[in-house]
Amino acid sequence: MKTQIEYAREHIITPAMQDVAGQEGCRPEAVRDKVLAGRLVIPIGSRRRQRLVGIGQGLRTKVNASIGTSSDIADVDLEIAKAKMAESEGADTLMELSTGGDLDLVRRSVIEVTRLPVGTVPLYQAFAEAARRYRNPNKLDSEYLFEVIERQLQDGVSFMAIHCGINRFSIERLRKQGFRYGGLVSKGGTFMVSWMEYTNRENPLYEQFDRVCALLKRYDAVLSLGNGIRAGAIHDSHDRAQVAEMVINCELAELGREMGCQTMVEGPGHVPLDEIAGNIMLEKAMSGGSPYYVLGPLPADSGAGYDHLTAAIGAANSARYGADLICYITPAEHLALPGIDDVREGVRATRLAARIGDIAKYPQRRDAEKRVAMARRDGAWDEHLKSLLFPDAAAAIRASRMPGDEKTCTMCGDFCAMKRGMTLFAGDLSSAKQRHPDEAAQRAADDRLPER
Numbered sequence: 001m002k003t004q005i006e007y008a009r010e011h012i013i014t015p016a017m018q019d020v021a022g023q024e025g026c027r028p029e030a031v032r033d034k035v036l037a038g039r040l041v042i043p044i045g046s047r048r049r050q051r052l053v054g055i056g057q058g059l060r061t062k063v064n065a066s067i068g069t070s071s072d073i074a075d076v077d078l079e080i081a082k083a084k085m086a087e088s089e090g091a092d093t094l095m096e097l098s099t100g101g102d103l104d105l106v107r108r109s110v111i112e113v114t115r116l117p118v119g120t121v122p123l124y125q126a127f128a129e130a131a132r133r134y135r136n137p138n139k140l141d142s143e144y145l146f147e148v149i150e151r152q153l154q155d156g157v158s159f160m161a162i163h164c165g166i167n168r169f170s171i172e173r174l175r176k177q178g179f180r181y182g183g184l185v186s187k188g189g190t191f192m193v194s195w196m197e198y199t200n201r202e203n204p205l206y207e208q209f210d211r212v213c214a215l216l217k218r219y220d221a222v223l224s225l226g227n228g229i230r231a232g233a234i235h236d237s238h239d240r241a242q243v244a245e246m247v248i249n250c251e252l253a254e255l256g257r258e259m260g261c262q263t264m265v266e267g268p269g270h271v272p273l274d275e276i277a278g279n280i281m282l283e284k285a286m287s288g289g290s291p292y293y294v295l296g297p298l299p300a301d302s303g304a305g306y307d308h309l310t311a312a313i314g315a316a317n318s319a320r321y322g323a324d325l326i327c328y329i330t331p332a333e334h335l336a337l338p339g340i341d342d343v344r345e346g347v348r349a350t351r352l353a354a355r356i357g358d359i360a361k362y363p364q365r366r367d368a369e370k371r372v373a374m375a376r377r378d379g380a381w382d383e384h385l386k387s388l389l390f391p392d393a394a395a396a397i398r399a400s401r402m403p404g405d406e407k408t409c410t411m412c413g414d415f416c417a418m419k420r421g422m423t424l425f426a427g428d429l430s431s432a433k434q435r436h437p438d439e440a441a442q443r444a445a446d447d448r449l450p451e452r
Contacts, residue, residue, distance in 0.1 A: 001046055003220045006260045008036035016042045020054035034058065038257040039289040041159075041264055043093065043117040044220045048156035051115045053092050055222075055264065056291040061319040061354040061361070062092035064119070064293070064327045065347050067110070073337045074101030076109050082343045083110045089347040093159070093325065095119040099128045099187070108155055117158035121226065122148045123188035127195075137191055138198035145204060149215050159222035161266060162212055163188050164205045165249035166228045171196065173241040174229070180241075182233025182301070185269065189228020209252060213261040222262040224293055225249040230269030233301050237271045238279070250286035257290070264291035264325070273299040276314060277321040284322060291324040298329065307333040308346050312353035319357020326350055352389060374435045377418050379407035383437055 007014050013028045017035065020042055021028040031054065034040035040056030055062050065086035067079050079098065086094055094116040098106045103125045111118050126148045130140035149160065163186070171193055174180070184190040196203055205212055216223045229245040231237045249265050256263040265287050268279045276297060283292045296311045297318060303310035311329035318326060330338040330346035338346065359366055368387065375384035381398070385391045401410045408416040 001218070001220055003217050003260050004035050004042050004044070004262060005038070005257065008032050009260075016044060016052050019052045020059075023052075024054060024059050026058065030058070035262075037289065038253070038263065038287075039291070041222045041262040041291050043119070043158035043222045043262075045117070045153065045156050045158040046219045048111060049115070050117055050156075050158060053117055055093075055293075055325045057289060057324070059324070061323060061358050062325045063090070063347065063350045063354055064093040064095055064325055065089075065091035065343060066095040066097050066327060067338070067343065068095075068097035068124075069100040069103075069106055070098075070337050071100040074098070074106075076101065076106050078340070079106055080109055080113050081340050082338070083114045083116075085340050085343045086347055087114050087116050089344050090351055091116060091328070091347050093117045093119060095121070095161070095327070097121055097124060099124050103128060104151070104155075107152065107157075111156050118156065119159040119161060119224065120152050120157050121161045121163075121188045122152055123163055123192060123226075125152070127188075127191040138195050140195060142201075142204040146208075146211065146215065149212070153215065153219045153221055157219075157221060159224050159264075160216065161188070161224045161226040162205055163192050163226040163228040164203070164209055164212060164252050165225055165245040166192050166196070166203050167206045167248065168196070168202055170229055170241055170244040170248065173239075173244045177240050180231075180233070180239065181235040182231065182270065184229065185232030186226070186228040186230060188226060189230075192228060206248075209255065210259065213256045213259045217259065217261045220262070222264060223256055225252055225256075225263065225265050227266040227269065227295060230267060230295065232270055234270050234272045234299065237268070237275055242268070246282065247286060250283060250288075250290070253287045253290040257288070264293050266293045266295060268297050269295055270301060271297040271299060271314065273314070273317060276317045280318060280321045280323055292322065293325040293327065294318045294323045295327045296329055304334045305331060307331065308342075308349040312349040315350055315353035316356040319354050320360040321357075322361070323357070326354055348390060348393075355389060371435075374433070377422065378435055379419060379422075380435065380437065381406070383435075 013032045017031045018028050021031045034057055040054055042054055067082040096107050096110045096118055126145045127137040131137040229241045231242050253263040253265050265283055271279055297314040298310050299314045300310050307329050308331050315326045328346040328350035330342035332338040332342045372387045385395050388394050403410045403413055
């Protein structure tokens with residue numbers, strides 16, 4: 001099969017491009033041209049029916065939810081429930097990152113119950129199975145890596161985080177800088193570094209990058225260049241090892257694109273707030289505008305238990321400065337395997353962060369916020385609640401503490417500033433500042449469609 005890039009080279013607008021253009025309210029030609037330039041990707045794969053999602057320049061910032069078993073908790077039904085929760089809460093993509101139990105069974109079960117594009121990290125399965133087979137993951141046969149990649153693609157995986165950017169040069173940077181304050185935090189990245197040190201060999205995913213691209217091209221899946229040496233502490237942000245891998249990944253993104261493989265770049269992990277804009281600028285400049293899939297980022301290390309909020313602050317800034325896909329963080333981050341409630345809270349916090357970033361990134365798309373504000377001003381509570389990002393949560397809070405005057409709320413009661421303000425200035429409202437309930441309700445509903 002041809003990839004979206006190869007179709008774009010022939011000036012063909014594919015059904016997938018048409019679909020993305022319809023979701024985003026833009027011209028199909030613009031989607032095609034950005035796919036051609038490598039500034040927009042559409043995770044597809046070839047083995048399952050799934051929802052189509054565009055990730056890249058000019059589009060709504062997307063949200064990824066990650067699930068998966070561990071060596072301590074390997075419950076297939078739990079992962080199925082988490083996948084369903086992520087989809088129902090409006091995640092755009094899903095990563096299945098299991099390392100415990102029957103890994104093929106978990107992945108296939110999750111793919112079966114969701115229509116979201118599903119991504120994986122093939123290194124997890126390869127090293128987990130090598131550890132079981134040889135009692136030493138460093139004895140992994142490098143050929144098995146490629147077998148796992150193809151097996152997962154055959155199951156219907158739409159995008160893959162593959163750690164191609166780790167090489168002998170980047171490992172040497174870790175040594176020469178005296179390692180790190182926060183160590184290595186990428187599971188796949190750390191196991192690959194360990195394998196390279198044990199075998200004294202180069203990373204086969206880097207050495208045989210053309211083979212990686214050929215496999216993903218066969219299924220028109222997106223290659224997400226994994227961030228295996230990302231910073232796990234803000235004091236390690238943009239150290240030489242992280243930057244070395246970032247340079248390599250950006251270069252590989254361009255090479256993969258030239259081969260006709262859809263590519264995006266991952267980063268950056270833990271980054272102080274003042275460095276986020278610069279990090280995204282570097283990725284865009286060095287990769288030729290490849291979509292940027294950000295992990296977090298977390299701008300503080302001390303928020304465990306509330307790291308979904310820590311990450312939401314970083315995510316809002318990332319979206320504002322040009323990130324394209326944001327991986328959620330749950331309240332369980334750094335503490336435990338996420339549960340179903342953690343997934344819900346992680347998706348909600350990250351969707352809100354992405355919305356905040358998009359409000360700044362696309363000022364022309366602020367009408368939904370204006371309609372919320374006018375409904376609140378007018379005490380039009382039904383309309384106001386329907387226009388919110390999380391109407392169920394807001395309605396439950398209001399219902400639990402209803403006021404005597406239903407036009408107000410129990411925060412202010414008789415001292416409602418909104419109600420008094422309208423009695424003073426209702427006659428002065430310009431036509432632009434007047435609420436049109438029927439139109440507002442319809443447009444609010446339309447606004448929510450792309451979010452799902």
